[in-house]
Amino acid sequence: MGRKQENFSEWYNELVEKADLIDKRYPIKGMDVWRPYGLSIMRAIDRYTHEEMARTRHQEVQFPLFIPQTEFNKEAEQIKGFGGEVYWVTKGGNNDLDVPLVVRPTSETAMYPMFSLWVRSHKDLPLKVYQIVSVFRYETKQTRSFIRVREIHFFEAHTAHDTYEDAERQIHEDVQIWARLAERLCLPYVLSKRPDWDKFPGAHYSVAADAMLPELKTLQVATFHHYKDNFAKAYDIKYESQDSTHVFAHQTTYGMSERLLGAIISVHGDDKGLMLPPAVAPHQAVIVPILFKGKEAGVMDAARHLANLLLAAGFRVHVDDREETAGFKFNDWEMRGVPVRIELGPKDVEKAQCVMVRRDNGQKSFVAQADAAKGLAETLASYADGLVSRAWKTMTENVRDVKTAEEAKTVSGIARAGWCGSDECGQKIQAVTEKTVLGVPLDVAFPSFKEEAHGKLVLPGKGFSGHCAACGKATTTPVHIAKTY
């Protein structure tokens, strides 16, 4: 396996297959097979998403995969944005279809004709639904497992509201949901309001969460779009207000994908392999019995007993009883990113103890078997703290304040510079830096948002005072600038 710091791409591409997350040998480029271990991690992420959706009273739906070309074409920006990268179904059996079908690249144009039927009165609002489905993009760029693929495991929440303000409250709630999820995944991020030229096709504005990967490029991992009544007008989503007038609804969406798994692999992994956050690890701990001749039975019994104790306490625990050496097993589970290894040999059995070893720093602790549940809880917590603090450290060390576009060009990571707000200067900053303007930090873009919505801010934008990195005009608005995937 390549070394992460020397050749990130090689390291990443090898690890995703070596750790049995996916199989890239499927005969269509950019469409991987989810193997059980990888799918199990993704399902754990989905499980938290389902929980958050239930907590915030979103309802789960499932819309058809295909969208008639006639519906797809109703919103002009969507065609411009996605038309060049959708798959087309043109034949059923041996017949040419009368109306070609788009394989969904996202579901606005599938859902909103139905929203138009579902939304009648103000009592039907807010409407909050979501689905977790595959979406499809005919990628022409280089593909990379989980990060840029042609079949994407996708989460999309869609809402409709009576007013612009209520829709904006939804964006606020979405950002809070994201912050809770990111905490579970131990992922640092910056939140930016995207510049107008980079918003989602059809959106009024777009907010995004960007993670930072080892090459110090950022990866968009979550997006929140306020659509205003743009789509409502295209799809005729109107409600009867209390004074009996018919008013277009305001809409939002919240999107995430398997990129979350890509970010987890990239941010936390090391040269030995994955390091999984305890919240999504298929096994939070693996018990490796250390067998010596004649004492196998006692050790195996103790291992199973210990496993049952930990399973009963609610942990996901696995006993590795394969006929392999302990050393082989240690390496194997390190590669698969299991947070804690529990060693158990004849001496430990005698002393009624076990040895817990943290995946991140190899730190060992001897724990009485009777206290194993408490010991594992503590070890997992300190391991997760380790992941979080290392990841935030890397991010904060690679964010820098700069005064000019030329200076921003030299920054590896995220540069923060002033921006006068004009498209022209924004484009100039991009041209000079050969980087992307991620956008305006969330706390500056939305001073009305409550503090907790911002998550852990790397560089709070509030209170910024400087000059536009392109034209030099005085401004209190900074932007994040970075190389992106």
Next chain:
Amino acid sequence: MGRKQENFSEWYNELVEKADLIDKRYPIKGMDVWRPYGLSIMRAIDRYTHEEMARTRHQEVQFPLFIPQTEFNKEAEQIKGFGGEVYWVTKGGNNDLDVPLVVRPTSETAMYPMFSLWVRSHKDLPLKVYQIVSVFRYETKQTRSFIRVREIHFFEAHTAHDTYEDAERQIHEDVQIWARLAERLCLPYVLSKRPDWDKFPGAHYSVAADAMLPELKTLQVATFHHYKDNFAKAYDIKYESQDSTHVFAHQTTYGMSERLLGAIISVHGDDKGLMLPPAVAPHQAVIVPILFKGKEAGVMDAARHLANLLLAAGFRVHVDDREETAGFKFNDWEMRGVPVRIELGPKDVEKAQCVMVRRDNGQKSFVAQADAAKGLAETLASYADGLVSRAWKTMTENVRDVKTAEEAKTVSGIARAGWCGSDECGQKIQAVTEKTVLGVPLDVAFPSFKEEAHGKLVLPGKGFSGHCAACGKATTTPVHIAKTY
């Protein structure tokens, strides 16, 4: 809503929308939108399937949706069986694809090229995987929600084994899994080994579970296929045996779909609406507060207290606090098939009791609030017994032994008649009866299967002695004959 006994189709088609299971107004025929209530029932069915798969050590995978035409064409029977009813993706963006892609109608041809890479040695066997995904069929027949649709919510388990016998053991396990699931869904069924002319494309043999719907036609709800090494030869799935020779693997599949929900609706529902089995009902009980002026607060408090008590005991319970009359709510929840309604009025609050009303027979019982959990458990159990016994009664009353094909023609429901085993006589029986030969009862087709694998047999075939319904030859093999969907 139509009446179930008078016009089943009308009753069914109206109920699926009235009960908010799906919305049929999506602009592609045969592709419905899953609404939250309907999806919640399907997810509960899926949850049991996941549990059974974990119990029997199947691993969850997810394969890409698209299959290159070149792979799809490797197994001749599959092309014959599915070629006329698959959707074809022929364009990506504005480009014609070099190799057209099939949208999976089932996943043999997607999975087996990978199995060929995964299976190396006898140690890799048995390989047992499954996925729950959408599959697609370009149906030309009349569509019907859940029963015949173009996007199908589908479960498929695929296994590979070292020997024919081990694969047959898998079929045995599958039938047992099915029996456990059917019990939870309160669904009666017959198990038949399909005649050769009706087996799955590419299969060595097929076994199927058929339910009986109100028009006394049968509906195939689960299938189990032994592929022998037919696919292994087409996709080169070979393992190195212990004596170092390379041997083709033997394979099986197990399939189910959203038809299970169609069967639940059809078998249990009545003119008031659905009747959901407690195992899959989104709400197992709904508490309806009976409000009188001035006493609203006390009743609402008591209702919430009771709900918390029942939720804590593990039941799925909902308090209906809508501003509607009690009568409206009663009808509404009856229509949605909630197993038990709990009424709670001011007098009940005074007496610290509540009233539990069974959805199936309207039977009321007065239960002390302190005993509500016990009372609900008992009421749900007797309600489920009611569903099961009524459904089995309907089935057994409509299964009849007959001597000739002419006589079989007159039977509404399932006829059982002798069969000499020749294709010619089988086809003649179908022609004369204008019905379908479902196949040979499982206990006759597999005398080696253990008793428990057969589930609850309607008409045990073992011990049959009679004459072929077509040629009159003496035989100990009966077949099931019925009209099918």
